[in-house]
Amino acid sequence: MTETTPIIVATDVHKWYDAFHVLQGVDLTVDRQEVVVLMGPSGSGKSTFIRTLNALEDYQQGQIIIDGMELSHDLGNIEAIRREVGMVFQQFNLFPHLTVLQNITLAPIWVRRWPRAKAEEVAMQLLEQVDILEQAHKYPGQLSGGQQQRVAIARALAMQPKIMLFDEPTSALDPEMVKEVLVVMRSLAESGMTMVVVTHEVGFAREVAHRILLMDQGTVVEEATPEQFFQNPQEDRTKLFLSQIL
Amino acid sequence: MSLLLPKSPTPFSASSIVTWLQRNLFSTWYNCLLTIASLWMIYLGGRGLFLWMFSQAQWTVLQANLRLFFVGRFPIDQIWRVWCIVLLLCAVASLTVGVIQRSRILLISVGALTAIGLGIVPLGGGQGPEMIWVTAMGGVSLLNLLLGPWLKTHLPQRLIVRGLPCIWFLTVFVVLWLLTGGLGLSTIGTNVWQGLLLTVLTAVVSIALSFPIGVLLALGRRSPLPVIRTLSVLYIEVIRGLPLIGVLFVAGVMLPLILPSQVQLDAVLRAVCGLTLFSAAYLAENVRGGLQSIPQGQIEAAKALGLNPVLVLGLVVLPQALRSVIPAIVGQFIGLFKNTSLLSIIGLVELTGISRSILSQPRFIGRHGEVYLFIGLLYWLFCYLMSLGSRRLERQLSVK
Numbered sequence A: 001m002t003e004t005t006p007i008i009v010a011t012d013v014h015k016w017y018d019a020f021h022v023l024q025g026v027d028l029t030v031d032r033q034e035v036v037v038l039m040g041p042s043g044s045g046k047s048t049f050i051r052t053l054n055a056l057e058d059y060q061q062g063q064i065i066i067d068g069m070e071l072s073h074d075l076g077n078i079e080a081i082r083r084e085v086g087m088v089f090q091q092f093n094l095f096p097h098l099t100v101l102q103n104i105t106l107a108p109i110w111v112r113r114w115p116r117a118k119a120e121e122v123a124m125q126l127l128e129q130v131d132i133l134e135q136a137h138k139y140p141g142q143l144s145g146g147q148q149q150r151v152a153i154a155r156a157l158a159m160q161p162k163i164m165l166f167d168e169p170t171s172a173l174d175p176e177m178v179k180e181v182l183v184v185m186r187s188l189a190e191s192g193m194t195m196v197v198v199t200h201e202v203g204f205a206r207e208v209a210h211r212i213l214l215m216d217q218g219t220v221v222e223e224a225t226p227e228q229f230f231q232n233p234q235e236d237r238t239k240l241f242l243s244q245i246l
Numbered sequence B: 001m002s003l004l005l006p007k008s009p010t011p012f013s014a015s016s017i018v019t020w021l022q023r024n025l026f027s028t029w030y031n032c033l034l035t036i037a038s039l040w041m042i043y044l045g046g047r048g049l050f051l052w053m054f055s056q057a058q059w060t061v062l063q064a065n066l067r068l069f070f071v072g073r074f075p076i077d078q079i080w081r082v083w084c085i086v087l088l089l090c091a092v093a094s095l096t097v098g099v100i101q102r103s104r105i106l107l108i109s110v111g112a113l114t115a116i117g118l119g120i121v122p123l124g125g126g127q128g129p130e131m132i133w134v135t136a137m138g139g140v141s142l143l144n145l146l147l148g149p150w151l152k153t154h155l156p157q158r159l160i161v162r163g164l165p166c167i168w169f170l171t172v173f174v175v176l177w178l179l180t181g182g183l184g185l186s187t188i189g190t191n192v193w194q195g196l197l198l199t200v201l202t203a204v205v206s207i208a209l210s211f212p213i214g215v216l217l218a219l220g221r222r223s224p225l226p227v228i229r230t231l232s233v234l235y236i237e238v239i240r241g242l243p244l245i246g247v248l249f250v251a252g253v254m255l256p257l258i259l260p261s262q263v264q265l266d267a268v269l270r271a272v273c274g275l276t277l278f279s280a281a282y283l284a285e286n287v288r289g290g291l292q293s294i295p296q297g298q299i300e301a302a303k304a305l306g307l308n309p310v311l312v313l314g315l316v317v318l319p320q321a322l323r324s325v326i327p328a329i330v331g332q333f334i335g336l337f338k339n340t341s342l343l344s345i346i347g348l349v350e351l352t353g354i355s356r357s358i359l360s361q362p363r364f365i366g367r368h369g370e371v372y373l374f375i376g377l378l379y380w381l382f383c384y385l386m387s388l389g390s391r392r393l394e395r396q397l398s399v400k
Helices: A046-052 A075-084 A100-110 A116-129 A145-157 A175-190 A202-208 A226-231 A236-245 B014-024 B029-056 B060-071 B076-100 B104-123 B128-154 B157-180 B195-221 B226-240 B244-258 B267-292 B296-304 B309-324 B326-346 B351-359 B368-397
Strands: A008-017 A020-030 A035-039 A061-066 A085-088 A163-167 A194-198 A211-216 A219-224
Touching: A008 A046, A020 A046, A020 A194, A020 A219, A035 A046, A035 A202, A046 A163, A046 A194, A075 A085, A085 A145, A085 B296, A100 A116, A100 A145, A100 B309, A116 A145, A145 A163, A145 A175, A175 A194, A175 A202, A202 A226, A211 A226, A211 A236, A219 A226, A219 A236, B060 B076, B060 B195, B060 B351, B060 B368, B076 B128, B076 B157, B104 B128, B128 B157, B195 B226, B195 B267, B195 B309, B195 B326, B195 B351, B195 B368, B226 B267, B244 B267, B244 B326, B267 B309, B267 B326, B296 B309, B309 B326, B326 B351, B326 B368, B351 B368
Parallel strands: A035 A194, A035 A211, A085 A163, A163 A194
Antiparallel strands: A008 A020, A008 A061, A211 A219
16 A cells, blocks of 8 residues: 555445434545544434444445455454554443553553563553553543543554544543543644544644534535635535534 | 441440440330340240250260261271362462462461361361361461462562462362372272262362353353354253252253163262253353443444454453352352252262261161251351352452
8 A cells, every 4th residue: 555545435335224324325535644523413423434434333335445455244354454443432431340551451462462561561651642651550440531531542542553533532521621632632643643533522623633524414514624614614504513513 | 237337446335335225226116126026036046046055966966977977988098188188278279368368367267267176176086187187287278378478479470370270270180189099099989979078079060160151151142143042042041940959850860861871971970960051051141141231332442452252252341241240150159059969869978968868877866956057057158158259259359
C-alpha cells in the first residue's frame, strides 16, 4: 500500500435489523492521518456505521476496505483488521478484574505476542502520554470516568493501531471530565493518527476535524470541511441540526 | 449484622451489657416475649442433649472404632501411607496459604489444632506413632506458614505463580500412588478404601472433574451452534430431572449389567462418574448465570482489541463470570460433599456406610445417637472449611 491510497474505503454500505433499514448506502473514504467526525441526531446510524468498520456489526450489502484488506466474514481476516483498528467506547468497557496496567498489556501480550517487559514498558509510556501514570496499579473501579476513558484510549493505542475509532467517547462523562479526554484526543490527532470520531462535541469537530459528515436516517446528508459545515451548510437538514445543537 | 457495626472497641462493662440486652433482646414487649420463649426452648433442647451426652451416651463406640471411621478396613500395616498423604496435604496447603497471605490468626489456629489433636489422639487409643504423625503435621504446617511469606519476598513472583500449581499437580499423583500402590509399594484395592478417606476422596475427585465439565456445558448451552446447544440443554435438563439416588443406581448397579462383561469399571470409579455427571449439570446452570451477568460491552471491547474467541472467553468473560458465582459454585460443592453419603446405599463403605456397619455390630447396637452425632460433626467440619475457603477466595478475588 502506498501512503497516498485511502486507508478506509466504505462503499454503499447497507444494514438491516430485520425489517429496519439502519444503514441505507453509506459511503466514506478516509485518507491516512485524516480526522473525520461523524455527527447527527440519535438513531441516525452513525454509531452502527462506525461499528461496522471493525466488524462489531455486520452489514448485508456494500464493501468496506481497511488498509487494503476487505472485511469479509472470515474470522481470521476480521481479527487481522481489528489488530490495526483501535476502538474507544462510550461506556469505556475497561476490564474490571484487571489493573490499569493489565488492561493495557493484555492484547499486546496475547495478540501481538510481545514479551511482558516490552508490553509494560509501552504501556507505561502510553499512561504517561494520557497523563495517568500514577494510576497504573489501580483497578478501573477506583478511577473517575475521565481517567477510565483515558485508560481506554491507552489500551487501544497499545496495539499500535493504524486507525482509531471513537464511538461517542465523551457522552457518558460528567461535564468537567470531558475536557481531559478531548485534550488527549486532540494531541493524538496532532500526532498524525487516522481517526474516525462519532461525537456531539462541536468545539472538537470545529478545531480538530479535517472533515465533518452529517448522518441522518442511515445516509450521509452532508460532507464538508469544518468551516463550511458550521458557517455555510448546504443542506436544510444540516441547518436544522446545527440550529438545535448550537 | 455485626459486620455493619463500627469496629471501635466497645467498653466492656456491666452497664453496656445491660444496654446491649435492652436494645437487642428486650426492646419492645413482643421482643421480650420472643426472647423469653426462645430461651425456654433453647433450655429444653439443650438440657435434653446435655443430660443425654453426659449420662446416657456411651462414647466408647467412637473410641473403639475411631480407625474404622477414618480409614475403614485399610490394611493396618499400610496406614502409614494415609498418614503420609495427610502430612503431604498439610505441607502443600500450608505452603500455599503462607504464600498467598500472612496471618497471625492462621498460625495461632494451626498451633491450637495441633495441640487439640495431641490431646485427642490418646483418648482414641492412639499411642506413640500417632502422636509423632500429629506433631509432624502441626510442625510442618507451622513451618510452611512461616516459610511462605519469606519465599514470596525472596523468590521471583513468576516462579511462585508457576511453581505452586506444579507442586499441587505432583501432589495429586503422589497421593494416588500412595493410595493404590505399585512402584515398590504393595497394591491396595479400591474395596478397602473406606470411611472418611473414601468420602473425601470421592468428593474431591468429583468436584475436580465436575467443574470443567460444568463450565463446558454452560458454554455449550450458549453456543451459537444448534447441535451443541441442543445437546447441552438436553443433558442438563435430563440430569436435573433425575434424583441423585437414581443416577447413582444407574451408575452403580445397572452399568455393570449394560456394559459388556469385558469392560469392568471399578465400583468407586462408577460412583465418582455418577456424582460428577450429576453435579456438572447443576454447576452448568450456576456458571451460565455468571456468563449472563457479563455486559456485552466487555466482549465487544475484547474483540475490538483483536482477541480471538478463545482468548475473549478465557481472559475476559470466564474470569469475571466465575468470580461472580463463587458462592453458588461452592454451595454446589458443599452439596456434593454431603451427597457422597448416598454412596452407602449403592454399597460403598464411606463415612455413612462404615457407620451403618459399625452400628450393626452386636456390641454397638442402639448407639445411633453417638455415631451419627460424630459423623455429623465431621461432615459439618469439612463443609464449614469449604465455605470458609470460599469466603476467603471471594475476598481475595473481589473486584475493587
